[in-house]
Amino acid sequence: MSLARRVIPCLDVAGGRVVKGIRFVDLKDAGDPVETARRYDAEGADEIAFLDIRASVESRGLLYGMIEAVADQVFIPLTVGGGVATLDDIRALLNAGADKVSINTAGVRDPTLFRAASERFGAQCIVAAIDARKCAVDQWQVWIHGGRTPTGIDAVDWACEVVAQGAGEILLTSMDRDGARHGFDLKLTRAVADAVDVPVIASGGVGSLADLVDGVVEGGADAVLAASIFHYGEYTIGAAKAAMRAAGIEVRD
Amino acid sequence: MLAVVDYGMGNLRSVAKALAHVAPRERIVVTSDAADIRAAARVVLPGQSAMPGTMAGLMRSGLRDAVVEALRERPFLGVCLGLQVLFDMSEEGPTECLGVVPGRVRRFREADLVTPARERLKIPHMGWNRVRQTMPHALWSGIPDGARFYFAHSYHPVPADPAVTAGTTDYASPFTCAIAQANIFAVQFHPEKSQRAGLRLLANFVTWDPRS
Numbered sequence: 001m002s003l004a005r006r007v008i009p010c011l012d013v014a015g016g017r018v019v020k021g022i023r024f025v026d027l028k029d030a031g032d033p034v035e036t037a038r039r040y041d042a043e044g045a046d047e048i049a050f051l052d053i054r055a056s057v058e059s060r061g062l063l064y065g066m067i068e069a070v071a072d073q074v075f076i077p078l079t080v081g082g083g084v085a086t087l088d089d090i091r092a093l094l095n096a097g098a099d100k101v102s103i104n105t106a107g108v109r110d111p112t113l114f115r116a117a118s119e120r121f122g123a124q125c126i127v128a129a130i131d132a133r134k135c136a137v138d139q140w141q142v143w144i145h146g147g148r149t150p151t152g153i154d155a156v157d158w159a160c161e162v163v164a165q166g167a168g169e170i171l172l173t174s175m176d177r178d179g180a181r182h183g184f185d186l187k188l189t190r191a192v193a194d195a196v197d198v199p200v201i202a203s204g205g206v207g208s209l210a211d212l213v214d215g216v217v218e219g220g221a222d223a224v225l226a227a228s229i230f231h232y233g234e235y236t237i238g239a240a241k242a243a244m245r246a247a248g249i250e251v252r253d
Numbered sequence: 254m255l256a257v258v259d260y261g262m263g264n265l266r267s268v269a270k271a272l273a274h275v276a277p278r279e280r281i282v283v284t285s286d287a288a289d290i291r292a293a294a295r296v297v298l299p300g301q302s303a304m305p306g307t308m309a310g311l312m313r314s315g316l317r318d319a320v321v322e323a324l325r326e327r328p329f330l331g332v333c334l335g336l337q338v339l340f341d342m343s344e345e346g347p348t349e350c351l352g353v354v355p356g357r358v359r360r361f362r363e364a365d366l367v368t369p370a371r372e373r374l375k376i377p378h379m380g381w382n383r384v385r386q387t388m389p390h391a392l393w394s395g396i397p398d399g400a401r402f403y404f405a406h407s408y409h410p411v412p413a414d415p416a417v418t419a420g421t422t423d424y425a426s427p428f429t430c431a432i433a434q435a436n437i438f439a440v441q442f443h444p445e446k447s448q449r450a451g452l453r454l455l456a457n458f459v460t461w462d463p464r465s
Contacts, residue, residue: 002383002423003382075451077446096266097266099446121301121303122301124405124406124407125302199375199379222380
């Protein structure tokens with residue numbers, strides 16, 4: 001097995017700028033997306049994720065320009081999500097330079113969107129983003145609208161459903177852990193990773209490099225995503241990979 | 254002029270941008286005009302999406318004949334589905350393809366994706382994997398053997414003649430991820446998304462003279 005586990009820094013963006021805040025409130029401008037993406041690329045990021053947290057019409061237009069500018073200079077895969085609702089949205093993001101597009105709320109409202117999108121653009125570029133929150137022992141529920149609305153849908157069942165519909169990858173975020181910096185919800189990650197045969201990206205809760213290792217070794221994740229530990233210069237991508245390599249995980253140099 | 258074939262299936266920008274990055278003085282045209290493809294000194298056939306749409310796009314756009322002509326005579330680079338479409342047929346669909354390289358394209362079988370450690374590998378094969386160069390070739394120039402490239406695919410080529418294989422990648426077992434045949438070079442991975450190694454391969458293509 002020589003496929004590397006991926007390290008994916010995530011950038012929250014709004015209005016074409018990088019922003020930081022605690023779960024969608026207290027947003028602060030946190031920099032130029034092209035500069036930030038270039039830095040991550042130079043540090044060895046395997047992929048970069050962008051989440052448009054405003055997803056208004058105006059913000060969307062600026063997002064396209066931002067993705068174009070990043071894709072001009074950064075030659076690694078770019079995954080973009082946030083408010084993606086139609087095949088036209090997906091096409092516009094792919095044309096702007098996104099390699100993969102993540103679908104969340106709109107896919108819950110209409111699961112056939114995954115099928116239509118993967119038939120049109122290929123499963124390899126359709127990512128199902130799942131925001132899950134614990135609701136009982138070893139049970140998690142899917143939430144939508146940026147984590148504001150519960151759906152009553154079981155997260156593991158939903159993961160299987162989106163794969164059956166044609167999603168090529170799952171971006172799994174633990175709402176309980178997001179921003180808490182105590183590590184991934186490893187039970188949730190493991191439950192989903194074992195249930196589906198597509199790659200799973202673990203997200204939500206990374207506070208240390210050991211958390212990234214745990215996400216792969218204990219959670220079974222194919223890729224690990226983090227925002228704040230990289231964003232504030234606490235750790236570099238290189239340091240993350242060194243820690244993973246030291247734990248026996250195969251990573252790209 | 255270098256033509257990037259646009260047959261209506263989206264995301265060609267990445268390939269064109271990466272080519273422009275490595276060859277700033279080259280005229281790079283993303284085109285759906287057969288005349289441009291016939292006039293181009295080099296042709297790149299990118300690909301994403303799914304095979305039935307890819308073949309239908311080539312037929313509908315009227316570009317099939319111009320692409321086949323380029324495949325016969327000029328430096329030609331196929332990427333991802335642009336590699337798969339060169340074979341006789343693909344299991345995806347299934348779809349009859351261009352038949353320029355004998356062989357077929359098959360889906361990764363789940364049963365084949367169990368490692369000796371009994372680990373179950375995922376489909377799509379997605380991420381950065383090592384490419385073993387199985388023949389010397391101008392397009393490998395300056396790229397270390399075993400360098401990692403970015404992959405994102407569920408189907409892989411099985412050439413009828415193993416001699417066309419220019420590179421392999423291990424995913425439970427080795428599969429052909431690059432082929433070379435006269436003026437044609439084609440890869441399953443995405444050089445335009447493979448950072449340094451990928452940009453080097455594209456730079457090598459821009460200066461490649463298959464006759465030398």
